[in-house]
Amino acid sequence: xxxxxxxxxxxxxxxxxxxxxxxxxxxxxxxxxxxxxxxxxxxxxxxxxxxxxxxxxxxxxxxxxxxxxxxxxxxxxxxxxxxxxxxxxxxxxxxxxxxxxxxxxxxxxxxxxxxxxxxxxxxxxxxxxxxxxxxxxxxxxxxxxxxxxxxxxxxxxxxxxxxxxxxxxxxxxxxxxxxxxxxxxxxxxxxxxxxxxxxxxxxxxxxx
Amino acid sequence: xxxxxxxxxxxxxxxxxxxxxxxxxxxxxxxxxxxxxxxxxxxxxxxxxxxxxxxxxxxxxxxxxxxxxxxxxxxxxxxxxxxxxxxxxxxxxxxxxxxxxxxxxxxxxxxxxxxxxxxxxxxxxxxxxxxxxxxxxxxxxxxxxxxxxxxxxxxxxxxxxxxxxxxxxxxxxxxxxxxxxxxxxxxxxxxxxxxxxxxxxxxxxxxx
Numbered sequence: 001x002x003x004x005x006x007x008x009x010x011x012x013x014x015x016x017x018x019x020x021x022x023x024x025x026x027x028x029x030x031x032x033x034x035x036x037x038x039x040x041x042x043x044x045x046x047x048x049x050x051x052x053x054x055x056x057x058x059x060x061x062x063x064x065x066x067x068x069x070x071x072x073x074x075x076x077x078x079x080x081x082x083x084x085x086x087x088x089x090x091x092x093x094x095x096x097x098x099x100x101x102x103x104x105x106x107x108x109x110x111x112x113x114x115x116x117x118x119x120x121x122x123x124x125x126x127x128x129x130x131x132x133x134x135x136x137x138x139x140x141x142x143x144x145x146x147x148x149x150x151x152x153x154x155x156x157x158x159x160x161x162x163x164x165x166x167x168x169x170x171x172x173x174x175x176x177x178x179x180x181x182x183x184x185x186x187x188x189x190x191x192x193x194x195x196x197x198x199x200x201x202x203x204x205x206x207x208x
Numbered sequence: 209x210x211x212x213x214x215x216x217x218x219x220x221x222x223x224x225x226x227x228x229x230x231x232x233x234x235x236x237x238x239x240x241x242x243x244x245x246x247x248x249x250x251x252x253x254x255x256x257x258x259x260x261x262x263x264x265x266x267x268x269x270x271x272x273x274x275x276x277x278x279x280x281x282x283x284x285x286x287x288x289x290x291x292x293x294x295x296x297x298x299x300x301x302x303x304x305x306x307x308x309x310x311x312x313x314x315x316x317x318x319x320x321x322x323x324x325x326x327x328x329x330x331x332x333x334x335x336x337x338x339x340x341x342x343x344x345x346x347x348x349x350x351x352x353x354x355x356x357x358x359x360x361x362x363x364x365x366x367x368x369x370x371x372x373x374x375x376x377x378x379x380x381x382x383x384x385x386x387x388x389x390x391x392x393x394x395x396x397x398x399x400x401x402x403x404x405x406x407x408x409x410x411x412x413x414x415x416x
Binding site: 003004005006007008010011018019020024025027028029030031033034035038041042043044045046047048050051052054055064065066095096097100103116 | 211212214215216218226228232233236237239240241242246249251253254255257258259260272304308311
């Protein structure tokens with residue numbers, strides 16, 4: 001890659017840090033940028049630079065929300081401030097895209113708690129970066145107010161997701177909340193022929 | 209996707225225009241950006257905004273080069289201004305990344321001509337956007353100066369690449385230059401079991 005001009009190489013380095021992007025794809029991005037017109041680049045640069053002042057996070061579930069609020073007020077998202085949702089049921093998800101996909105089902109009427117990632121076995125500082133302490137206080141408060149909070153662990157069915165779920169279960173244990181995890185089994189439309197062993201084993205264990 | 213705040217949605221729209229990026233991946237980018245710190249975002253925004261003033265194109269082959277030149281001078285890249293390369297052999301590639309990969313082989317010692325894309329059957333304005341007119345004048349000049357330019361068509365072995373190569377062959381025909389295309393056959397390390405029919409047919413035709 002050393003043959004590209006320095007400003008292009010710099011862009012490639014920056015794009016390589018984007019999730020799921022390797023150096024070849026980053027180079028395609030850089031040349032895409034180089035071939036865009038000036039106005040478009042201005043628009044992209046402004047959107048990137050402005051995002052942190054224009055977008056904040058819900059003070060309860062850490063969902064991203066547009067910042068129109070007064071500085072000293074803790075903003076709440078539309079779900080957390082909704083009267084028609086059950087605040088005693090808290091679904092814990094890794095990231096906001098997971099939440100968006102769950103909302104699409106219209107099958108859940110509680111509130112969410114976005115962790116902001118997973119605990120990685122390689123990163124010892126992991127748990128402190130996630131919103132786990134805040135989760136503890138949130139469930140604790142529900143417990144004191146009402147007595148029967150329900151927690152649904154909806155982390156991804158991956159090694160990291162499972163580790164994170166186990167960690168949270170341990171953290172929340174003293175609160176004696178009702179904790180469940182999303183069911184495991186065959187996805188709808190999946191083919192038995194191509195399902196992996198763990199999925200089939202889970203489908204067998206969870207048969208009804 | 210309608211549940212994301214407007215500034216996030218705007219970023220998602222912008223990232224969706226990046227090559228090979230769909231709305232889900234664009235959303236991952238947007239949240240990645242949202243979680244970066246202010247200094248990093250400044251750096252990204254500046255790199256994107258500055259690219260067009262910092263990078264220009266070689267006046268002969270259209271490779272990107274860092275702009276340190278005086279305004280009125282036509283800049284040449286290191287290959288086109290090199291004394292050790294043969295300017296009579298011109299290899300035509302679709303984009304700069306192709307050139308970079310060919311250079312890595314150290315098997316070619318001529319110059320390049322970057323088209324800046326391919327002719328798409330769906331886009332009738334295609335040929336005028338590519339550097340084909342410039343290619344014609346370049347080969348014409350070589351012809352007048354020297355008499356025997358050689359053109360190697362190194363477009364990708366795809367429908368668009370093949371169409372573009374055919375179009376260029378037709379355009380260059382009156383110049384009576386020696387024109388060849390990259391050999392077709394099995395890639396090194398490919399497995400016959402998984403090779404498609406066209407590749408095998410080409411490998412048979414081009415057997416030595």
